[in-house]
Amino acid sequence: MRFTSETSSNGVREQLFTLGEIPGVLWTPDGATGTRPLVLMGHGGGQHKRAPGIVARAHRFVAGCGFAVVAVDAPAHGDRPKEQEYDRIATDNQARVAAGAELAPLIASFQALVARRTVPEWRAVLDAVQDLDQVGAGPVGYWGVSLGCGLGVPFVAAEPRVRAAVLGLGGALASAGSAARITVPVRFLVQWDDERVPRAQSLALFDAFGSAEKTLHANSGGHGEMPAFELDGDVRFFARQLG
Amino acid sequence: MRFTSETSSNGVREQLFTLGEIPGVLWTPDGATGTRPLVLMGHGGGQHKRAPGIVARAHRFVAGCGFAVVAVDAPAHGDRPKEQEYDRIATDNQARVAAGAELAPLIASFQALVARRTVPEWRAVLDAVQDLDQVGAGPVGYWGVSLGCGLGVPFVAAEPRVRAAVLGLGGALASAGSAARITVPVRFLVQWDDERVPRAQSLALFDAFGSAEKTLHANSGGHGEMPAFELDGDVRFFARQLG
Numbered sequence: 001m002r003f004t005s006e007t008s009s010n011g012v013r014e015q016l017f018t019l020g021e022i023p024g025v026l027w028t029p030d031g032a033t034g035t036r037p038l039v040l041m042g043h044g045g046g047q048h049k050r051a052p053g054i055v056a057r058a059h060r061f062v063a064g065c066g067f068a069v070v071a072v073d074a075p076a077h078g079d080r081p082k083e084q085e086y087d088r089i090a091t092d093n094q095a096r097v098a099a100g101a102e103l104a105p106l107i108a109s110f111q112a113l114v115a116r117r118t119v120p121e122w123r124a125v126l127d128a129v130q131d132l133d134q135v136g137a138g139p140v141g142y143w144g145v146s147l148g149c150g151l152g153v154p155f156v157a158a159e160p161r162v163r164a165a166v167l168g169l170g171g172a173l174a175s176a177g178s179a180a181r182i183t184v185p186v187r188f189l190v191q192w193d194d195e196r197v198p199r200a201q202s203l204a205l206f207d208a209f210g211s212a213e214k215t216l217h218a219n220s221g222g223h224g225e226m227p228a229f230e231l232d233g234d235v236r237f238f239a240r241q242l243g
Numbered sequence: 244m245r246f247t248s249e250t251s252s253n254g255v256r257e258q259l260f261t262l263g264e265i266p267g268v269l270w271t272p273d274g275a276t277g278t279r280p281l282v283l284m285g286h287g288g289g290q291h292k293r294a295p296g297i298v299a300r301a302h303r304f305v306a307g308c309g310f311a312v313v314a315v316d317a318p319a320h321g322d323r324p325k326e327q328e329y330d331r332i333a334t335d336n337q338a339r340v341a342a343g344a345e346l347a348p349l350i351a352s353f354q355a356l357v358a359r360r361t362v363p364e365w366r367a368v369l370d371a372v373q374d375l376d377q378v379g380a381g382p383v384g385y386w387g388v389s390l391g392c393g394l395g396v397p398f399v400a401a402e403p404r405v406r407a408a409v410l411g412l413g414g415a416l417a418s419a420g421s422a423a424r425i426t427v428p429v430r431f432l433v434q435w436d437d438e439r440v441p442r443a444q445s446l447a448l449f450d451a452f453g454s455a456e457k458t459l460h461a462n463s464g465g466h467g468e469m470p471a472f473e474l475d476g477d478v479r480f481f482a483r484q485l486g
Contacts, residue, residue, distance in 0.1 A: 056481070192450070192459070195444075206461070209434070215470075216435070216461040220454070229483075233476075240472075 001128040012062045019128050022121055023079040024072035025049050027058045028134050032068070035136025035150030037242035038129060040162075041071040042152045044169075045107075048078025057143065057231060065239050068135045072125055074151065075117055075204060089113070104198050108173035109149030115174075116153045119158050125184035139242045143234065145169040145189055146155060146196075146223070153205075156182040168232050169194060169223060171201025172208055179208035184212045187237045188232060190218035197223065244371040255305045256478075262371050265364055266322040267315035268292050270301045271377050275311070278379030280485035281372060283365060283405075284314040284388030285395045288350075288470035289478055292323030300386065300474060308482050312379045317394065318360050331354070347441050354393030358417075361394045362401050369404060383483045386430055386477065388412040389466070396448070397418060400424040407484035409477050412466060414444025415451055422451035428481045429476075431453045432473060435462035438465065 005016045008030055015026045021209045028036075039061050043051050058069040061231040076083040093106040116127025142165040144152035149170030156165045157178035165182070172179065188206045191198065206216045215237075219227050248259045258269045271279075282304050284346055286294050290474040292314040301312040321327040375379045385408040387395035392413030399408045402423040408425070410433025415422065431449045434440065449459045459481075461472050 034428040123290075194458070212463065214435070214463045216433075216459070218449070218461075220457045 002032055012059050018226040019125055027062045027064055027154050029062055032134040035138045036066055036068055037138045038068045038135055039141040040109050042148030045147035050074045060107050064235050067098040070129050072147060075114060096215050101145040104171055104201060112174040115151045115154040123159055124156050131165050139163045140226055141238050169197060171197045172204035175205060175210040179205055180210045183210045185241055188216045191223055192218045192220050194223045244420040255302050264367055268310040270305045272305055272309055275377040278307055278381045279311055280381045281311045281378055282384040282386055285391030288390035293315045300416035303478050307478050313372050315402050318357060347414055347444060348416050355417040358394045358397045362398050365398050366402055378477050384485050412440060414440045416444055419451040422448055423453050426453045428456040428484055430460045433462050434466055434469060435461045437466045465479045
């Protein structure tokens with residue numbers, strides 16, 4: 001793990017790093033030492049580790065709860081090189097949708113492919129970050145919607161350090177098997193008029209979680225219109241589950 | 244409107260009253276004067292105006308937000324006389340369920356019958372309570388789940404003074420038409436494993452609300468197992484919508 005830059009704003013220290021080929025960012029409270037809860041955040045498709053929605057939430061989790069937060073670029077996103085295989089799949093999928101195919105199964109199948117790389121990558125990131133003095137081996141949470149849900153479900157299912165997860169804007173097509181193996185508390189976010197994820201698929205994914213404690217929040221509006229007040233709920237959820 | 248008793252605890256004044264044949268209870272902050280938001284609460288089936296779930300929520304709305312809260316007994320509930328017609332319907336329904344009929348449509352049809360009485364009753368209660376100096380004609384909210392949802396949907400649809408509603412544990416069978424006429428913000432509570440309200444009916448009711456701003460919260464568990472933390476969300480919702 002190699003740190004490449006460090007800045008600070010509003011009491012939140014931001015450190016860019018690389019772990020092998022993976023570019024990442026770690027947020028911790030200024031001057032923090034000792035073990036604390038850690039939230040791993042997965043960004044959306046076409047976004048990256050420092051997308052505005054990720055940074056805003058990371059600042060709330062760090063400044064409001066004293067947590068550490070880490071995010072990395074998914075393959076072919078942010079500072080990572082393009083992947084010819086992914087480009088080929090994307091081009092194929094566009095052609096299929098143009099020819100009348102459904103979008104959701106194509107997205108799901110692509111996310112399942114990417115998850116086979118990100119699950120081991122994210123486990124390695126957890127290992128490295130939890131070795132740092134200002135993070136340590138405290139309870140871990142996961143936050144991710146859209147692509148961050150598609151990649152997050154298999155990760156949370158595979159990683160016993162994760163004690164609670166916020167997921168959403170994703171459907172059951174690729175993830176139902178993994179979802180059934182998740183038993184930690186889940187907060188699941190749905191946009192009722194999501195144009196990318198069919199409502200039935202979204203509800204089926206929530207239904208598939210094996211967790212005894214799970215809550216679904218659905219709001220009116222499309223895929224990109226999640227109301228800002230849900231972030232308050234994310235903070236309360238992680239404070240309760242990890243704090 | 245005739246007040247019959249008054250007590251106070253933890254800064255909350257509780258006044259029992261009758262309005263014609265309707266027994267009710269009004270909660271306001273101790274020593275309150277002047278106009279304030281008012282929440283009308285509808286109790287569940289077999290319960291009454293001072294059921295523990297109603298009293299606990301009323302205290303939070305009054306002590307936490309400075310609101311007034313009013314609840315009345317539904318026909319054939321609490322201090323109101325039995326209704327031979329309702330008893331006959333209940334007996335019929337038990338026989339039908341024993342013979343293999345579905346429960347949900349029978350509940351829905353019964354609630355629609357009762358709502359034809361409670362909508363005008365509750366409008367009269369609003370008129371009377373808003374005439375009081377310590378309540379006044381401020382914004383009105385409605386809270387009701389289960390029977391309180393079945394009776395609440397037609398009430399909220401009919402009553403323009405209601406600016407926001409918490410509803411839940413109810414389905415679309417009897418209420419979809421009224422629900423489509425509701426345009427105020429709605430917070431809708433679902434128990435994912437509700438043994439009385441089929442999940443599809445519950446989701447269909449949420450879908451039917453005409454409101455541009457609507458949020459569904461679903462939690463794992465049965466009809467009577469709504470988690471206590473949802474009350475915090477009710478308080479925040481009404482504070483935002485009425486405060």
